């Protein structure tokens with residue numbers, strides 16, 4: 001266990017928003033790559049049956065023998081399931097469409113919202129190799145997302161800079177409160193990140209203003225711009241940092257990584273330690 005080496009436990013952050021298409025997967029993959037570039041050892045858990053994070057990092061169907069479904073059902077440990085990507089310091093446990101039946105498959109289990117937390121604590125060897133876990137959640141408040149919330153220290157919420165962005169957030173927060181009052185009292189909101197921002201669009205500016213007005217410091221200063229490189233990178237099986245490291249998309253995810261690390265002082269921020 002990493003405690004023995006004087007290291008804190010790896011921090012676990014879920015990228016969650018029950019709306020689809022708001023930039024969860026893009027954020028999970030590229031924030032993971034940006035943190036990895038800074039020297040943090042990152043494990044990305046693909047908890048979306050669509051497997052977009054897996055595909056985007058070049059883990060095709062032939063490399064999905066051990067998956068997050070196997071991890072949830074305890075057929076495979078985290079340590080065995082994690083596989084390297086073509087990004088240095090970045091490992092992934094991929095998903096397959098099997099995961100879409102998780103709600104039904106695990107329905108009768110009393111511990112059904114604790115499956116991921118149990119898997120993460122059952123096998124501790126992986127903690128020696130990883131500084132931070134990012135979980136890419138599906139676009140729904142289903143059993144998989146609940147498992148992610150129960151297993152996480154915090155949630156990172158991407159908000160698309162368009163009308164209705166703030167709608168749905170209240171439902172997410174309600175679920176967070178329920179999880180806090182039961183399974184995971186310490187669950188925090190890591191922050192809200194505005195995505196697909198188009199500075200020329202006055203509506204986008206208004207949404208950004210409203211979000212900061214309502215949520216205050218919870219909103220990251222870093223804004224992710226709408227950038228075509230971000231949408232192209234996955235089809236080349238790369239993060240945007242590999243695909244076009246100088247693009248605005250790449251720069252913005254580097255900035256988000258820096259803000260995430262620097263946000264709180266070292267005493268409160270377990271991932272700041274132990275990294276060059």
Ligand code: ADP
Pocket residue numbers: 019020021022023024025026027052139195196197224225226227228230231232
């Ligand atoms: P989610 O995981 O929330 O469903 P995705 O990350 O898959 O959302 O993003 C939805 C679509 O928008 C994808 O095609 C993605 O490539 C594209 N996209 C996401 N963020 C950006 C951005 N900042 N600029 C341009 N395209 C983006």
Ligand code: MG
Pocket residue numbers: 024025026048052137
């Ligand atoms: Mg997604």
